[in-house]
Amino acid sequence: MTDVEINHVGKFFGTLRALSGVDLSMRSGEFLAVLGPSGCGKTTLLRCVAGFEQIDEGRIALGGRLVALPGVHVPPHRRHVAVVPQEGALFPHLDVAGNVAYGLGRGRRDRAARVEQCLELVGLGGYGRRMPHELSGGQRQRVAVARALAPRPPLVLLDEPFSALDAALRSELRRDVRRALREDGATAILVTHDQAEALSMADRVAVMNGGRIRQVGTPAEVYRHPADVWVAGFVGEAVIVPLDGEAPGGRHTSPLGPLTLRDDDRPWDGPMAAVVRPEQVLMTHRRTPQAGRGVPAVVRRVDYHGHDTLVAFELADGTEAMSRMVDGPLVDYRPGDRVFVLVDGAVAAVPVGETVTRPVPSPR
Numbered sequence: 001m002t003d004v005e006i007n008h009v010g011k012f013f014g015t016l017r018a019l020s021g022v023d024l025s026m027r028s029g030e031f032l033a034v035l036g037p038s039g040c041g042k043t044t045l046l047r048c049v050a051g052f053e054q055i056d057e058g059r060i061a062l063g064g065r066l067v068a069l070p071g072v073h074v075p076p077h078r079r080h081v082a083v084v085p086q087e088g089a090l091f092p093h094l095d096v097a098g099n100v101a102y103g104l105g106r107g108r109r110d111r112a113a114r115v116e117q118c119l120e121l122v123g124l125g126g127y128g129r130r131m132p133h134e135l136s137g138g139q140r141q142r143v144a145v146a147r148a149l150a151p152r153p154p155l156v157l158l159d160e161p162f163s164a165l166d167a168a169l170r171s172e173l174r175r176d177v178r179r180a181l182r183e184d185g186a187t188a189i190l191v192t193h194d195q196a197e198a199l200s201m202a203d204r205v206a207v208m209n210g211g212r213i214r215q216v217g218t219p220a221e222v223y224r225h226p227a228d229v230w231v232a233g234f235v236g237e238a239v240i241v242p243l244d245g246e247a248p249g250g251r252h253t254s255p256l257g258p259l260t261l262r263d264d265d266r267p268w269d270g271p272m273a274a275v276v277r278p279e280q281v282l283m284t285h286r287r288t289p290q291a292g293r294g295v296p297a298v299v300r301r302v303d304y305h306g307h308d309t310l311v312a313f314e315l316a317d318g319t320e321a322m323s324r325m326v327d328g329p330l331v332d333y334r335p336g337d338r339v340f341v342l343v344d345g346a347v348a349a350v351p352v353g354e355t356v357t358r359p360v361p362s363p364r
C-alpha cells in the first residue's frame, strides 16, 4: 500500500497543455476514479504517475518518495506500480498461470500459491493451465488484473480496463475487481469516462475536464453537490434551472415549481443554477394530493431502460426536462400525454461559470 501526492502537476505535448495544476492526494488503500470525457487528460495523468511520461510542472510522490519533478524522473520499473491496460495484453505464448507469475521473482517459494490466490481473487481459480486464446474477453481482463496484483504492488493503475466488455460482464467484473483490490489492500487509480463505473467503484472520484481537476469527492458528494454546472451535467443526468440570484438559500420559484436548495451555506457569487436530478422529478397523470402543486407538462419522449424509465417532457414556457422513475405498473407514459410534474426534495445550487469553485479536499 502506498499513499499518493500529486501537487500542481502540469504537462505539455509541444504547445498543447494536457495537464494543468493537477492536485490529488490519496491515502494508502484508497480507490480513486479519475472521471472525464475523451481527451481531458486522464490517461496522461495516469502515465505521469506510472512514469511513462515526464512532467513539466509540479511534483509526484509515491509512498513518501519523490518520483517526479521537472528534471527528475524515476523510471516506471522503479516506481513499484502495476498498470492494467484497456485490453489486458497477455503474453499469448504463456498460459494463464505463466502470465500471472510473470512479475513474480523466479526464486519465490510461494510462487504457485500466490498465482492461484490471485486467480481466485478474480474468480478464475483453476484456470491456470488455459491459454489466453481459450479465454473470453472478460476472462482475459481478469487475468490481466490477477497479473497486476500478483507481486502485491503498492499502487495499481487501471486504464479503462472494462471498456471493451459488454454491459453485463462489465458490471460483474467491476464488482470482482473492486473486491480483489480491497482484499489485497492495494491503493488504486482507475481512469474512466463512464460515470456509472466511477460512482459504483471508487471511494472518491476526481472529475477532470480540459486538463484540470474540476472536483474531488466521494461519489455521493460529486453527484449531490457538484462543483459547477459542467460537473453536474457530466456526472449523471441533470436538469439545470437558472436561479434568480437573490437569496443564498431557502425556496425558489422556477419553471419546475418551487425548489428547495440544498447548499444553503454556499457563497452566492455570480450566476447560479439549480441541479435537479431526473429521479427527483415526480410525474403523475392527474393532480394527486402528493402532486397537488404540480406544474402542467406534456410528455415528449419515453426512454424505457427496463429497471427505470426516463420521460422527457416540456413545460408551457418551452422548458424541457426529464423525470426518471422506477419501472412499475403505474409507469405508463406516452409522447403527447398531459401530465403534472413536481420536484421532490432539496436540490443543489451551483455556479454557472466554468471556473473551479471548490477547494480540493484532502482525504485525511
Ligand SMILES: Nc1ncnc2c1ncn2[C@@H]1O[C@H](COP(=O)(O)OP(=O)(O)OP(=O)(O)O)[C@@H](O)[C@H]1O
Binding pocket: 013, 016, 018, 036, 037, 038, 039, 040, 041, 042, 043, 044, 045, 193
Ligand atoms: N503523446 C502525445 N503527443 C501529443 N499529444 C498527446 C499525446 N498524448 C496525449 N495527447 C493529447 O493530450 C490530450 C489528453 O490526452 P489523454 O489521452 O490524456 O486524454 P484522455 O482523457 O485519456 O482521453 P481518452 O479517454 O480518449 O483516452 C489530448 O488532447 C491528446 O490528443
